[in-house]
Amino acid sequence: MSKPGETTEDREEEEENEKTKGSPQTVGSTITQPPGGGREESEDGSRSDETSATVLDAVEDQAQCEMPDDADEHDNETNVKNSTATVKVLLVPGGHVMTMAFAIGLSIEEIKHHLASELEVPLEVLQLYLNGRVVEEKQSLMELGIRPHSSTQMEMSSSDPTSYPLRLLRPPEHDNMPDVITVRVQKDEGMFKEVVVEIERSHQKKPFLGGYRHRLTGAEYHNAAVQTLPKKRPDRGVLVHSLGTQTAELKSKLQQCSVDMSTQMTGIGCYVSCVNDKLVTPVKYVTADEYHGRRLDAVICLQSYVRRWLAQEEVEQLRRERARRLAWFDLQERKCKEEKEAQLRERRRRWMNPQTREDFNLLYHALEKWRNEEEEQINCSLRGAERKAALCALLEQEMEFIAAIGRHQINVEAINQDKIIRNFLNKTAAAHQWRSATGRLFEMDSVPDVRARALKEIYDDISKFLVDQQERRHFLEKLRNTVMEHECQLVWDIIDLIDREMDLMGRDVKDHNLEGLRKRICTLFLQYIRTPAFNPKVIKLLKVHKKPSELQHDMFFCHGCQRYLWSADFGSSTTGCRSRRCRNCTSLDNVARPRDDNSVYQNILRRLRTDEHRLNPETSIPFLLQVDDIRYLIEKVWSSCSALNGSRDIYNLVFARWDVQEDWSPWNCILLSKEEISAHTQVEHIHKAYETTFIQWVEQKHSMARQHFSKNPVIAKNLGL
Template sequence: MSGQREIIEEIVEGEEDENGEENLETGGNDVVESQGGDGEEVLTGRSPSAEVEDTEEAGTQADSPDDKDTQQETEYTETAVDPVEEDQSVLAEEAEQLEKKTENVGNATATVKVVLVPEGHVMTVAFAIGLSIQELKRHLASELRVPAGVLQLSLDDRVVEEHQSLMELGIRPHSSTRMEMSSTDPDSHPLRPLRPPQHNSMSDVITARVQTDEGVFKEVVVEIERSSQQRTFLGGYRHRLTGAEYHHAAVQTLPKKRPDRGVAVFSRDSQTVEVKSLVQQCPVSISTQMTGIGCYVSCVNDKLVRPGKYITADERHNRRLRAVIFLQSHARRWLAQQAVNQLRKERTRRLAWLELQERRRQQEKEEQLRDRRQRWMNPQKREDFNLLYNALEKWRREEEQQINSSLRGAERKKALCSLLEQEVQLIAAIGSHRIFMETNNYDKVIQTFLNKSAAPHQWRGADGRLIEMDTQFTIRARELRDLYNNISLFTVNKEQRIHDLQTLKHTVMECECQLTRDIVDLIDREVDLMSRGVKASNLEGLRQRTCTLFLQYIKTPVFNPNVVKLLKVPQNPSQLKNDMFLCRGCHRYLRSASFAASASGCLSSMCQHCAGLNNIARPRDDFTLYKKILRKLRDDELLLNKDAKFPFLLQVEDIRYLIEVIWESHSALNGSSDLYNLTFVRWQRQRDWSPWNCILLSKEETKAHLELEDVHKTYEKTLICGVEHKHAVARQHFSHISVMAKYLNSHLAAPHGN
């Protein structure tokens, strides 16, 4: 109450200063005392400032010399009343009057200009100074259509509280203040005015002083509302004596908008043509005037018209009919030529496409044969040597069959011994070539190992781009790889070689152990021999030992932690507890990665190395073609269904069983036995591929088969029965495998229409 009382006293003093001159001009006649019906004093004819001064005049009216009786009564009262009771009554009256004045002052309005941060737009509002900042925020939030909780008002760079009022902030009635408003969440609720910003040269709120009665003035707050539309001047009135002009209300208010009826309306002028009146003289040829008395008409331009052959209506219709038939015959002939030409073009295009497909198939077959011949002549991989051993086995069987069919007795044994010697020589030649290729590929294997260890971490980002990240371990592996490549070059000059050896020496001396000491001894020995002028050819063995020891240094996880993921033997012995199996061939305990997996989920009894030796010694099979068929099957199924399971559960041995045992290595339609041209497709294309929903066809038949909607209406009953029998055999074979049997029942119960 003390703070509000101080503000009211300041406001009263300011209004006294402003209204002092007005009170002097009226000569004190604005205050008229009149006795009411209840004996109370009623003040009439006073200005608003006089009402505010009631608190000060209440104490001075008793001492006024105007009324002697009043003074005597006051003196009598002062002598009769106790001073303490008098002070309490006076304080109560002052508090009551102060509350009334506070309510009157709180209802007064002030002009508040709010600046929107950071846009800089200004909003002007006439607001009562007795209301709180929270109510001002609600008013502004409704104007800006944002939640009131995100608004923040500040005055003189200081954030104001919501419970404070404009009066408590020191704002006087009928004054103007400037405040800044910002949003606590500018991303979701930015502050933008709904109406376009107006010119800042004119104020939005003005305070006008209006005379309500004789000698009585009243402050009125006027809000100016601007319109972007240009209003026409409709006239008005002018006072003859004062010269004041009064315009119509339509000039000062917004125009009334007509409702849109949804129908385009045009004026009459836009729907009619311009009409003109013209005077025209008739020519002589159409005049009816003839030569007569007093009138001569020239006959120079006259001509004689003779009637021709009369044509009846039937003759005219017949002539038009013959003309129509003539035109139709030529038009149909032209259309027929166009249709024949189109058919000829389509036939030519079809023949060209068939020829192109045939040429492409021939090229693919020739390329496959060329690749197979190249693998025979220059084998590089393990599959290439398996192809050689397979060809050797086919040749041995053909020769043995020919010998058994043509020779008998001792000649047969002699021929078989000669065949055995030739087979041994060929096996030895293939083995020597394999050892030579492994020696040549040693550097490639080492380089691949070093590149994998130095590769950065890669992953796909949300936008699909490939992101790479280097760690301290990948940087270390990259430095060791580059140093190994420099050490492996034996053809560099002497200075460069010494520099590389010194770099290697400083690198390995970071951790001292027996391996690093051996590398340092070899480096010192090579530097000493090079300083003595020893030939480079005599240092190759020493340099090779240095490279071998440094490679062992790189493969040690202590010196290169990034190679842990590439080592076959894990560094943690606990990982070997449940991952070791016995090989029945070499009788060694190896990890599960050394054994081949099958669709049944069981590992083979022999490791991959022993299985490869057994294949070379006994069956000599080549699985290259079956791998290609399985790879093509997986690619085709991924295009049709991304959730395909069966093609990825099968292994190469299972595909070989399907082709050789169930489908007997030939196409189900034309009987082609060329494995290079055979492929697996769906039997019913609405269902996923499985061993009991497949058919083995050639590449030419695949496209036509996949276009069939219902195979039971297209193929003969004999072919359908044969295919269904093969499906039953495949279902019986793969039902013993637990992984396949899990999907067998669900696949049969699944609805069609994939």
């Protein structure tokens, strides 16, 4: 039915649009408006508003479901069936939603065919539900009460979810794009119509259709492709586009202008006005040399300004580098100062609260230093009987200090012994741990782990002395039942002590009188825990030889304590000579006579190993040296002073490579202060940076070190000596 004011060409274009759109019953059909790209140019290059109006009328006619003519009821019913509705299908039990547009005249069987092809499952396993009830395959969407251009939701499940589960096969990148959109189209002035449009998804990559770039901003704009097919223009019977009309024809033709010219001047019988005449005054003639000279002066002036700017930039760069280098020097100086203050604070803390054997060696070293100063002052100021009396008083005061240090050492050893026992029990009771390939931490308890954890809990219970008698009896009974599983002299001794404590508690003996007995029970039970026969978990923690015959090859005699001990109890030396005294005898002799403090040498060795491992992870010489070797190098070879400035601050001295291209060794080292290290490491050629006298003096030191350390066969083998 034609509309008022509609031309024949408009009706033809509308019929062509209806043909290109296809049947509305086709599932997945798309009705879209091209965004800005659907307009076409007319023959004269202007945009045609007529075409846009035609497309708008076509969409409007498709969306309309009412026909004004009562005679065409059959056509009206057909158009209603062809109208689309939005159907949201909920996949059970996955919870995914598929949104599609179907014609309301389609049957449920046809919808199942489309969904089965989308999900790649057989048609027989699909079941559709509407409002909780199964819908029949012969019913259509219109019979189910679904109106045109409306939206409804249905559920779909699989009768065989094990073999044919329902899951979306669409790529994840398409999940954020809707399947159906609603387009608002202006029908008349002030009136709008909403049309449901389904979006087709193309799996192929969009082609590059060209574009253009903004000349001022540099922004690039690309032409985009649309899903709407281009509108087919009707054939008007006239050839509009042709190659001949759009191609320019070039011709070559010669033209000759006339040479005759004439001028009109004022003369007799002729007057020519001079109002518009111009007065031209000749200027000085500029020669080529003057012109090029003026250009040369301009170039020289321009170059002078550019060179001035470059000079300013260079000076500014030098100024920034100078400021940055001064800041680096300040940082290094502040860092060295803070490091030295940290060492002094750590040393003061070790003085005030000693915990380890090295801390007590530091105290004895300070005591020896104080005694030497006092003795020197007495010898210089007193004579005769007064001197002897002052020395006796000094000896008594030294004995008091030694006794105080000894009492504090006993208390610290008791505390440390308790920490060692607790740490040992925690290790025995710990479960097996490992990490999987994904980094997850796993734990597993074996039978020995459970046994060790139970013994640890019993030890924790019997170590509690300040409990009431009833709870204490419960702990002792638990201990008795645990140790009675085995029969040996150790078990009988523990049971005897348990019976004795329970008998004394029955006689109301005070707790402080039972403290010694309870400690004996804890000691014997700890020995019970350390026995591998009763606690298999301790086999990995105790150093027990599997074969007693191996002990004869690993035992040495100590001339200090007159005992045979393992080789691990003796100190090692790089010179290859084995020590005649064990570590305990050496430590006791140090406390009694020399009272040396090796902590500062230990710090120098630790820093040397860290630096060399950073420069060359395969180096081995620094890790073969011991603290006594570093002490010999510093005191005997380098005389405890820096090789350059002679500084004797032992806390500020470090070892470095003499030749930075070779690995560190006792004959390729130099003792410097921390401030001199950075400058020495930048020296590439030693003979160019230092004088010959200084180089010979350093090589003499290296010869002394080589002669001392070449006695070790391991170092001699590694270095080819």
